[in-house]
Amino acid sequence: MEHSPTPRQIIDHLLSKDLFSQWLGIEILEIREGYSRISMTVRPEMLNGFGISHGGIAFSLADSAFAFACNSRNNLSVALDTSINFTKPTYPGDVLTAEATELHNGNSTGLYQISITNQRGHLVAAFKGTCFRTRKKLV
Numbered sequence: 001m002e003h004s005p006t007p008r009q010i011i012d013h014l015l016s017k018d019l020f021s022q023w024l025g026i027e028i029l030e031i032r033e034g035y036s037r038i039s040m041t042v043r044p045e046m047l048n049g050f051g052i053s054h055g056g057i058a059f060s061l062a063d064s065a066f067a068f069a070c071n072s073r074n075n076l077s078v079a080l081d082t083s084i085n086f087t088k089p090t091y092p093g094d095v096l097t098a099e100a101t102e103l104h105n106g107n108s109t110g111l112y113q114i115s116i117t118n119q120r121g122h123l124v125a126a127f128k129g130t131c132f133r134t135r136k137k138l139v
Helices: 007-017 019-024 055-070
Strands: 027-032 035-041 077-086 095-105 109-117 123-133
Touching: 007 019, 007 027, 007 055, 019 055, 035 055, 055 077, 055 095, 055 109, 055 123
Parallel strands: none
Antiparallel strands: 027 035, 035 095, 077 123, 095 109, 109 123
């Protein structure tokens, strides 16, 4: 009988190959089918010319949470469409947490809402993503 990997094993495998998420310093806080919660700390090299974190940092954190949530069932899934709204700036030392929640789990697509909060619990960005399911296994 074949043993199916757990959502955590799947995402640990994915993260081991994801050098960009590693560079961001992402820590996995919780993974389950269709859900992920991850965090990272904003570093000085992540700032833009205004002294706040570059928008790509929050986007990338959300994108990683999105990828982890939609791949948690071991069905290789890739982004089809994404969007983000920035609500507050973030600064060096801020600890950002992205929480990805599944809104729809279809055979060929999935829809996810990702909220990004800072260490004070303030919403700093809201991300929405649609993924395409390839029906290939990750692990």
